Amino acid sequence: MIWQQFQGLIGSYPLALRGLGMTVALSLISLVLGTLIGFALGIVRTGSNQLISRVIGAWVDLIRGTPFLVQIFLIFFILPELGIELDAFTAGIIALSNLAACFICEIVAAGIRAVPNGQVEAALASGLSRRQRIQQVVLPQAMRMSLPPLVGQYVLLIKDSSVVSAIGLTDLTRVGWLVVQRVPNGLLVFAIVGVGYFIVCYPLILLARKLERRMGTAHGEVQL
Amino acid sequence: MLENFSFRTIAEYLPLFGHGFLATLWLSVVSFAGALAVGIVLCAMNLQRSRLSKVPAKIYIDAIRATPLLAQLYFLYFGLPRLGIVLPELVVGILALSLNSGAYIAEIIRAGILSIARGQVEAGIASGMTYMQRMRLVVLPQAFRVTIPPLLGQAIVLVKDSALLSLISVSELTRAGQLLASDRFMPAEGFITTAACYLILYYGLKGLAALSGRWLGSQPMRSRT
Amino acid sequence: MIEFRGVNKWFGALHVLKDITLSIEPREVVVICGPSGSGKSTLIRCVNGLETTKDGDLIVDGQRVGDPATNMTDLRAEIGFVFQSFNLYPHKTALENVTLAPIHVRKIARSTAEAAGRELLARVGLADKFNAYPSELSGGQQQRVAIARCLCMRPKIMLFDEPTSALDPEMISEVLDVMVSVAEEGMTMMVVTHEMGFARKVAQRVVFMDAGGIVESGTPEDFFSHPKTDRSRAFLSKILRH
Numbered sequence: 001m002i003w004q005q006f007q008g009l010i011g012s013y014p015l016a017l018r019g020l021g022m023t024v025a026l027s028l029i030s031l032v033l034g035t036l037i038g039f040a041l042g043i044v045r046t047g048s049n050q051l052i053s054r055v056i057g058a059w060v061d062l063i064r065g066t067p068f069l070v071q072i073f074l075i076f077f078i079l080p081e082l083g084i085e086l087d088a089f090t091a092g093i094i095a096l097s098n099l100a101a102c103f104i105c106e107i108v109a110a111g112i113r114a115v116p117n118g119q120v121e122a123a124l125a126s127g128l129s130r131r132q133r134i135q136q137v138v139l140p141q142a143m144r145m146s147l148p149p150l151v152g153q154y155v156l157l158i159k160d161s162s163v164v165s166a167i168g169l170t171d172l173t174r175v176g177w178l179v180v181q182r183v184p185n186g187l188l189v190f191a192i193v194g195v196g197y198f199i200v201c202y203p204l205i206l207l208a209r210k211l212e213r214r215m216g217t218a219h220g221e222v223q224l
Numbered sequence: 225m226l227e228n229f230s231f232r233t234i235a236e237y238l239p240l241f242g243h244g245f246l247a248t249l250w251l252s253v254v255s256f257a258g259a260l261a262v263g264i265v266l267c268a269m270n271l272q273r274s275r276l277s278k279v280p281a282k283i284y285i286d287a288i289r290a291t292p293l294l295a296q297l298y299f300l301y302f303g304l305p306r307l308g309i310v311l312p313e314l315v316v317g318i319l320a321l322s323l324n325s326g327a328y329i330a331e332i333i334r335a336g337i338l339s340i341a342r343g344q345v346e347a348g349i350a351s352g353m354t355y356m357q358r359m360r361l362v363v364l365p366q367a368f369r370v371t372i373p374p375l376l377g378q379a380i381v382l383v384k385d386s387a388l389l390s391l392i393s394v395s396e397l398t399r400a401g402q403l404l405a406s407d408r409f410m411p412a413e414g415f416i417t418t419a420a421c422y423l424i425l426y427y428g429l430k431g432l433a434a435l436s437g438r439w440l441g442s443q444p445m446r447s448r449t
Numbered sequence: 450m451i452e453f454r455g456v457n458k459w460f461g462a463l464h465v466l467k468d469i470t471l472s473i474e475p476r477e478v479v480v481i482c483g484p485s486g487s488g489k490s491t492l493i494r495c496v497n498g499l500e501t502t503k504d505g506d507l508i509v510d511g512q513r514v515g516d517p518a519t520n521m522t523d524l525r526a527e528i529g530f531v532f533q534s535f536n537l538y539p540h541k542t543a544l545e546n547v548t549l550a551p552i553h554v555r556k557i558a559r560s561t562a563e564a565a566g567r568e569l570l571a572r573v574g575l576a577d578k579f580n581a582y583p584s585e586l587s588g589g590q591q592q593r594v595a596i597a598r599c600l601c602m603r604p605k606i607m608l609f610d611e612p613t614s615a616l617d618p619e620m621i622s623e624v625l626d627v628m629v630s631v632a633e634e635g636m637t638m639m640v641v642t643h644e645m646g647f648a649r650k651v652a653q654r655v656v657f658m659d660a661g662g663i664v665e666s667g668t669p670e671d672f673f674s675h676p677k678t679d680r681s682r683a684f685l686s687k688i689l690r691h
Contacts, residue, residue: 116536118532118534118536119536119538121499121530121532121536122530122532122536122537122538124497124498124499124525125497125499125525125528125529125530125532126525126526126529126530126549126550126554126598126599126602127522127523127524127525127526127527127550127554127602128522128549128550128553128554129522129554132553132554136538136549136553137538140540141538141539141540144540
């Protein structure tokens, strides 16, 4: 019986590859889009226009306050009612990019706010324009501070991509769900699914930790 | 179809949403308590010098952090019966949430303890305290206030994560939305109501975080910057 | 060059600058001193618009500060400002710190700006630190880079806000030496400092402030030997004692 299960699993190999490919494609596209939009939103959010800043803040709060699963359902089932036809893949990209943009917006905004005031004053005093101040002085420093949480956020978003399996997209998690119907060994099947995610996420987790350590935490670790 | 958004149907389903709201609330509370227990044990294991206790904790934490909750949930849901353990969906869900959040909470507590300035520990050593005394009297009281805000953040994550339990048919908030969506073909009414209910929980926890921040800030010993 | 006429400023209910009238001529070096909280930093920060004034006129290089018709960005390019805490850009090398504004504000070719930057860094004694990052430099070295950063813009005026207060004692003189050489070249300078040796050496005038107002002003010789008010006598006895 174990042998049969093993054969069943081997037979699912192409499906598993497809699922992994879907997870990677979905994550990659959404992370790139989300990063671009998130940076733009973060810069505008810390800008001088109070109204726009509030609107972005309210949207980010809505997205951070509701489960991703509910967001996917809303996008997938409601946009068609508004006359926007979309397949599950597009819905997944929209939902995940939006989620990424909102979290990255807050990370970037926090990074910008953490740049010491003296830096902006020094840039002001030497006659740099607002655009030059942001480009030359504020953003490079904000980027440096934002990098570790940004990488950590990428890990969370890749994992969140598993939720799109709920609208029938054949990603890694969905493949596990399909295979387990034929090969009734949930422990084995989802352990393998887990390994798939682990291979993608773990290097990023290590990278985030390394970046964090390199930021040089002011106080060293305590030996208790 | 959105122009005839039906508040009447929502009103009709309100008892269902009320039930779902309470279910989400209490299963989150139970899961968070479980997660705290898991987190404290993991953190204690992780802080020991012995590799025998440190390494398993580290592997567990990394494995949880590098894989999605949904895969973990399915692992338990489809896997436990294989081991002859048959549990109700609700229990499987609470177990998954506790085991998952526990790994994050372990890291939060660890960061809180490690954030205590070395001088504090040295002062404890210098006045002749034992390891346990230092922990109890010097480190933990200070670490406690550092960990409150991130713990509330994790509670928010847990409440939202609990929506995934609807995928193994646990009847909670998201499930209520799904039922309205599929029974009456009214996804807008169903999921917008669901989202609104989660927002209530979100803003409640956020308010609590703000309150605790003010309370901690007003304490005589200001938390470290 | 710099003219305050009846300038007032409040922080909320706090009246931090009281009816300031002060005129600084081209090539003049003026030292501002006074106890902490006397408003001297606020005064100097008004000159390049880092603080805004409430009423009165402040005219710098023929332009009214705070007037919507004045392009503050252009005016600031003509004024060097040296901060107490250096405020070097931590992500840029010493040379990049010095050349950033010349390249982006003055639109000077990079190669020209770098040549000028190297020359200035060499002049402040940092010929071997072109590619060092601020974190690799001592406080005194950082402050000298900051001065070179201002000089590279060929400013008409240099403002110094307690430039040596954040420095270890043994590094103060290396910064003061650079400031003296800048003064001797005929730069218009406004310097908030308690370094009375510097004031004696190069200042034409010392202005003593207390509680937001100018209490007295005169030549360094007069001020140090014959302070006219009780407040300035008390202040001098405190800073000269150690």
